Structure formats: C-alpha cells, structure tokens
Amino acid sequence: MNKRIVLASYPEGWVSEANFRAETAPMPKPAAGEVLVKNHWLSLDPYMRGRISQQKSYVKGVEIGEVMSGETAGEVVESKDPKFKPGDKVTAPSGWQLYWSGKGDLLTKVDASKVPLSYFLGCLGMPGRTAYFGMKEICAPKPGETVVVSAASGAVGSVVGQLAKAWGCRAVGIAGGKAKCDYVVKDLGFDACIDYKAGNLLDNIKAACPKGVDACFENVGGEILDTVLRLMNLRGRITVCGLISDYNAKEPYGVKMFRSILVNRLKVQGMIVFDWVQRYPEANQALLDLVVSGKLKTRESVVEGLENAPKGLIGLLKGENFGKQLVKLA
Amino acid sequence: MNKRIVLASYPEGWVSEANFRAETAPMPKPAAGEVLVKNHWLSLDPYMRGRISQQKSYVKGVEIGEVMSGETAGEVVESKDPKFKPGDKVTAPSGWQLYWSGKGDLLTKVDASKVPLSYFLGCLGMPGRTAYFGMKEICAPKPGETVVVSAASGAVGSVVGQLAKAWGCRAVGIAGGKAKCDYVVKDLGFDACIDYKAGNLLDNIKAACPKGVDACFENVGGEILDTVLRLMNLRGRITVCGLISDYNAKEPYGVKMFRSILVNRLKVQGMIVFDWVQRYPEANQALLDLVVSGKLKTRESVVEGLENAPKGLIGLLKGENFGKQLVKLA
Numbered sequence: 001m002n003k004r005i006v007l008a009s010y011p012e013g014w015v016s017e018a019n020f021r022a023e024t025a026p027m028p029k030p031a032a033g034e035v036l037v038k039n040h041w042l043s044l045d046p047y048m049r050g051r052i053s054q055q056k057s058y059v060k061g062v063e064i065g066e067v068m069s070g071e072t073a074g075e076v077v078e079s080k081d082p083k084f085k086p087g088d089k090v091t092a093p094s095g096w097q098l099y100w101s102g103k104g105d106l107l108t109k110v111d112a113s114k115v116p117l118s119y120f121l122g123c124l125g126m127p128g129r130t131a132y133f134g135m136k137e138i139c140a141p142k143p144g145e146t147v148v149v150s151a152a153s154g155a156v157g158s159v160v161g162q163l164a165k166a167w168g169c170r171a172v173g174i175a176g177g178k179a180k181c182d183y184v185v186k187d188l189g190f191d192a193c194i195d196y197k198a199g200n201l202l203d204n205i206k207a208a209c210p211k212g213v214d215a216c217f218e219n220v221g222g223e224i225l226d227t228v229l230r231l232m233n234l235r236g237r238i239t240v241c242g243l244i245s246d247y248n249a250k251e252p253y254g255v256k257m258f259r260s261i262l263v264n265r266l267k268v269q270g271m272i273v274f275d276w277v278q279r280y281p282e283a284n285q286a287l288l289d290l291v292v293s294g295k296l297k298t299r300e301s302v303v304e305g306l307e308n309a310p311k312g313l314i315g316l317l318k319g320e321n322f323g324k325q326l327v328k329l330a
Numbered sequence: 331m332n333k334r335i336v337l338a339s340y341p342e343g344w345v346s347e348a349n350f351r352a353e354t355a356p357m358p359k360p361a362a363g364e365v366l367v368k369n370h371w372l373s374l375d376p377y378m379r380g381r382i383s384q385q386k387s388y389v390k391g392v393e394i395g396e397v398m399s400g401e402t403a404g405e406v407v408e409s410k411d412p413k414f415k416p417g418d419k420v421t422a423p424s425g426w427q428l429y430w431s432g433k434g435d436l437l438t439k440v441d442a443s444k445v446p447l448s449y450f451l452g453c454l455g456m457p458g459r460t461a462y463f464g465m466k467e468i469c470a471p472k473p474g475e476t477v478v479v480s481a482a483s484g485a486v487g488s489v490v491g492q493l494a495k496a497w498g499c500r501a502v503g504i505a506g507g508k509a510k511c512d513y514v515v516k517d518l519g520f521d522a523c524i525d526y527k528a529g530n531l532l533d534n535i536k537a538a539c540p541k542g543v544d545a546c547f548e549n550v551g552g553e554i555l556d557t558v559l560r561l562m563n564l565r566g567r568i569t570v571c572g573l574i575s576d577y578n579a580k581e582p583y584g585v586k587m588f589r590s591i592l593v594n595r596l597k598v599q600g601m602i603v604f605d606w607v608q609r610y611p612e613a614n615q616a617l618l619d620l621v622v623s624g625k626l627k628t629r630e631s632v633v634e635g636l637e638n639a640p641k642g643l644i645g646l647l648k649g650e651n652f653g654k655q656l657v658k659l660a
Contacts, residue, residue, distance in 0.1 A: 240592045254584015262570045262600040270592040
C-alpha cells in the first residue's frame with residue numbers, strides 16, 4: 001500500500017495539523033511511458049503555504065482531498081520508460097507520498113555519487129537554482145557590493161550569501177536567533193548576520209553595511225524588508241523571492257518605505273525559478289562545482305516519517321527549522 | 331532690480347505660503363561665459379516638495395534663505411557666451427526668480443517657432459521626457475497591452491497616456507474629479523479615466539481594464555498604487571515616477587499589496603529622468619513630432635506673477651491644478 005497526505009481544509013492564518021489528513025491508497029502501477037518511484041526524501045518549502053491558500057498565487061493550488069504538492073528525491077523501482085531503470089536516482093513532483101508513478105518526462109535523473117541525494121532538493125535543487133537566478137539576473141551584484149539576504153540560514157538564503165561571497169561581494173544575512181546567525185557567519189562564511197529577534201534591526205543592519213545595501217534578496221518581507229529599504233543605495237536591486245512573514249498573516253504588512261524605490265531608483269522584481277527552466281543546466285553545474293570545491297555548504301533539518309510532514313511545514317513557516325527542511329521517508 | 335522667492339522654513343506636512351519669502355535683489359550681471367536670461371515662465375512640479383523636505387531625496391535640497399529651485403523658460407537679454415545672443419529662447423535652471431545669470435552651458439536653446447515657449451517646460455520638457463523614458467524603458471508596453479497612469483491629467487500623466495495610445499496600447503487614466511476625467515478621455519483620447527474621488531476605485535479600475543493591467547506609470551502612490559497592484563498581470567511593469575500622495579503626509583502610506591510583486595513577478599522601478607540625459611534629443615524629437623502631428627495635446631494651468639508661485643505649488647500638491655502648472659512671469 002502507498003501512504004499519502006492530503007489537504008483536509010484550507011488554513012486561515014497559521015497552518016495547523018488539522019488541515020491535513022493521512023491516507024493509505026493502493027500502490028500505483030506505472031502504465032506505458034511511466035515510472036514508479038520510491039521516495040526517500042520529501043522537500044518542505046515556504047511556497048507550499050501559497051498552494052493551500054485560496055488567494056491567487058503563482059500556480060493552481062491544492063484542492064481539498066488532493067495529495068499535498070511537493071518535490072521528492074528517490075529511486076526508480078519499476079520503469080516503463082526506456083530512459084529510466086530500477087535503481088536510478090531521481091527527483092520527482094510526487095507530492096506528499098511514499099510512492100509516485102507518472103510520466104518519465106516529469107522526472108529529473110540526478111547523480112548522487114558525489115553528494116547526498118537530499119542535496120538535489122536543496123542547494124542543488126529548486127532552492128539553489130532560485131538563489132542562483134535571483135542573484136545573477138536580478139540582484140546582479142558587482143564585486144565589492146553589499147548583498148543582504150533574509151532567512152539567511154534557510155535553503156535559499158544560505159546559497160544566496162555563499163554566492164555573494166564567491167562573487168566577491170560583502171554578504172550580510174538576517175536570521176532569527178543567535179545559533180542561526182553564528183552558523184551563517186562561522187560555517188557559511190558570511191561577513192555578518194543580524195538576529196532580527198534581538199531588536200535594533202535598523203541600527204544593526206546599518207552597522208553591518210557601512211557602505212549601505214546594493215542588493216537585497218528578500219525571502220521574508222514585512223518589517224525586515226521595510227528596514228532594508230531604508231538602507232538601500234542608489235540604483236539598488238531587490239529580488240522578491242518570498243514574503244514568508246505575510247503568508248500566515250490575516251492582514252498583509254503595509255510597506256512604509258516604498259518611497260525608497262523612487263528616491264533611490266531601485267529595481268524591485270518578483271521571481272519564480274521556473275522562468276529560467278531552459279537555463280537549469282547552467283545553474284546545476286555552477287552549484288555542483290561550488291559544493292564539490294567546498295565553497296557551498298549546506299545544513300539540513302530533518303523530520304522523520306511522512307506522517308510528520310505537516311509538523312515540519314508548520315515549523316518551517318514559523319522559522320523553527322535550521323537549514324533546508326526535509327522529511328525522511330525511507 | 332530682480333525679484334525672487336526664497337525658502338523661509340521647511341514645511342512639516344502640507345506646504346504653506348509662510349514657508350516662502352519674496353525678496354528683491356540687484357539685477358545679476360553676466361560674467362565672461364555667462365548669459366542673462368529674462369524668465370517668461372516658471373515651471374511648478376511635484377518634485378519640488380522633495381527639495382524642501384529634510385528627508386533624503388534625489389538631490390540636495392534647498393537651504394533656508396536660498397532661492398527656490400525650478401526650471402524656467404525665457405529669453406536671452408545679454409550674452410557673454412558666443413553660443414547665445416539676445417532674443418534666443420532658452421530653458422534655464424533659474425529657480426523662482428525673474429532674471430537669472432549663469433554659464434551658458436546650463437541653458438538649453440529651444441525652437442519656439444512652431445509651438446509655444448511654455449511647452450518646453452511641459453510636454454516638450456522635463457515632464458514629457460520623464461513620460462517618454464519611463465514608458466519606453468520601464469513600462470515598455472507592447473501593442474494591445476493595458477497601461478494605467480495616475481495623475482492622468484497632469485504634465486507627466488497626460489503624456490504617458492497619449493504615448494500609450496500612439497504605441498497601440500489601451501490607456502486608462504486615474505484623475506481627481508469628473509472634469510479632469512472627461513478631459514483625459516475626450517480631449518486626450520485615453521480609452522477610460524477613473525475618478526478616484528468617486529469611490530469604488532477597485533471596481534472602477536477593474537471595469538476599465540477588462541484584461542488586467544500590464545504596465546502602470548505611478549505618479550501618486552498610496553491607495554491608488556495599492557489598488558492597481560491588485561490588478562497587475564503576470565510580468566507587469568510599474569514605473570515609480572512619483573508618490574505625490576506621500577509627499578505631504580507625516581506618516582507614509584503602508585503598501586499592503588507588495589505581495590503582488592512576488593506573485594505576479596512584477597518589475598517595479600524608480601526613475602529620474604536625468605538618468606537618460608544622453609538620450610534627451612531622441613525624446614525631444616519624438617515628442618515634438620507627436621505635438622506637431624496633433625497626437626500629443628497639452629493643457630496648462632497658469633498662475634499669474636512670481637509672487638503667486640507658492641500658491642501655485644500648494645495647489646499642485648493638492649491636485650487643484652488642471653494640466654501642466656506654470657507661473658507666468660512676463
């Protein structure tokens with residue numbers, strides 16, 4: 001039998017475990033051209049909040065009773081697509097379930113011989129590519145510039161700051177709590193990291209960015225964004241990748257420093273990584289090279305067992321995770 | 331004697347006449363390389379509010395006791411620069427005064443044989459070029475797209491919408507009051523104009539933009555911006571040219587729909603026309619061609635006499651002007 005988690009109800013405000021329901025279902029059988037995948041890892045990502053919101057978002061949301069959407073990394077167990085054979089490691093759009101069967105075209109084969117399979121859901125997967133294109137195409141920092149990134153210890157933020165360092169910039173993170181900030185500076189090599197829970201956000205960011213902020217990679221929004229806006233330099237760039245502080249709020253935060261966009265002639269741009277799908281190989285290679293050479297480090301936060309995926313997502317949305325949030329399925 | 335208006339005090343909130351003081355001064359005498367200009371027209375523009383604010387803005391502000399800054403159109407009366415001769419029509423960075431003397435390099439000679447001299451402060455001057463580059467380089471609308479512009483009957487907005495029409499777009503204005511809206515549609519040829527004072531802003535813009543909004547040229551900010559953000563299409567562009575609704579507010583408006591930037595992958599960019607100074611001739615020619623061919627119409631709101639310039643600026647900031655606001659000096 002297969003196990004899966006479906007959406008039981010739409011959350012209002014904070015997500016709760018009651019919004020989900022575990023189910024068993026018959027083991028899927030691959031038809032011609034299809035592949036059966038046994039999932040080892042499920043990725044939990046902030047975008048999932050948007051999928052279970054009734055507000056308009058990037059893509060169609062999950063309906064009540066449908067399997068929660070999400071990406072997995074796993075192993076082919078049966079293949080009716082000649083491009084795949086049992087034992088192949090793949091990432092798949094499985095959703096929250098132990099097994100998935102579908103068209104081979106939807107799978108990505110990955111080489112997990114040099115790096116752990118789970119990395120293809122994190123620094124070598126969607127979050128890594130999001131950091132790469134958001135930095136390269138929107139933040140576009142020049143060597144010597146200062147890049148600020150919020151949720152700096154997270155799956156995307158940690159890559160953003162390490163790319164900034166690899167590209168010759170000053171990297172300043174913002175994260176919640178001393179442990180995360182210490183990790184960001186000592187393990188990931190950022191120049192500084194501000195604990196937003198410690199108060200004095202404006203003064204602390206200002207002190208860490210003596211030449212102001214040239215580029216901001218925004219994952220959080222709200223007061224953090226409003227504060228960084230005060231410190232932006234002329235012709236600064238802001239990649240709007242996420243606004244996690246708003247996702248669970250019933251009323252969105254009102255951004256007071258919009259004026260900075262005018263006065264400093266900022267470019268502020270929203271992004272979704274799918275816009276660069278043709279260029280994924282470029283990002284994959286660049287990120288793999290950095291991982292292999294030790295310039296791109298990662299940390300994982302693991303929840304054990306599919307049944308704990310809702311708990312894992314709730315923790316992620318509250319910032320309780322520390323590094324890339326995964327669910328270990330096998 | 332020369333007459334001029336200086337800044338007496340910085341306004342807090344709304345500007346008042348008491349923030350200015352009229353002075354007389356000796357007639358300036360041009361030194362070698364300098365030109366004496368008699369001003370016929372003084373331009374009043376929303377950016378002036380920023381010049382007399384103590385907040386950080388584009389450029390250095392006006393100090394207490396200094397002549398208020400502003401551009402004029404006038405006539406050379408004496409020249410010690412071989413490039414100019416008496417009778418030449420010019421625009422000059424005179425500030426609020428009847429006569430100005432300074433380096434010829436700071437003057438722009440204009441050909442007022444086909445169009446009124448005052449046009450070089452409006453649709454053929456800084457406001458026209460602002461509309462041109464903000465539209466061409468940031469809004470970048472394709473034929474068939476919908477362009478929304480706030481302050482649609484103003485010096486910049488009126489050009490924005492007429493450019494949108496000239497470039498094959500649907501042009502929808504937002505203005506205050508029925509008279510302005512009627513003018514924008516009937517005289518300027520916009521497809522629709524919404525009276526923001528009439529209430530139901532969201533429904534009214536929605537009805538005027540059945541295919542959503544692809545590009546927004548923002549002059550006002552505040553609730554108008556927040557409302558348009560709700561209607562932006564995927565990959566829409568917003569030129570942030572002005573936020574006049576904030577200029578006199580003691581507390582800035584909090585923009586609630588920032589999320590639209592993320593969800594719709596918008597590009598939002600602040601601008602100042604000086605960034606394209608090398609390309610002014612391109613804009614000047616394009617705008618002149620449109621005026622001469624009757625495709626770019628303009629309307630002027632004239633205050634008589636330098637002493638009434640403060641009153642004119644206050645009216646402009648309150649939206650009481652109707653078209654390009656000028657002060658007639660001679």
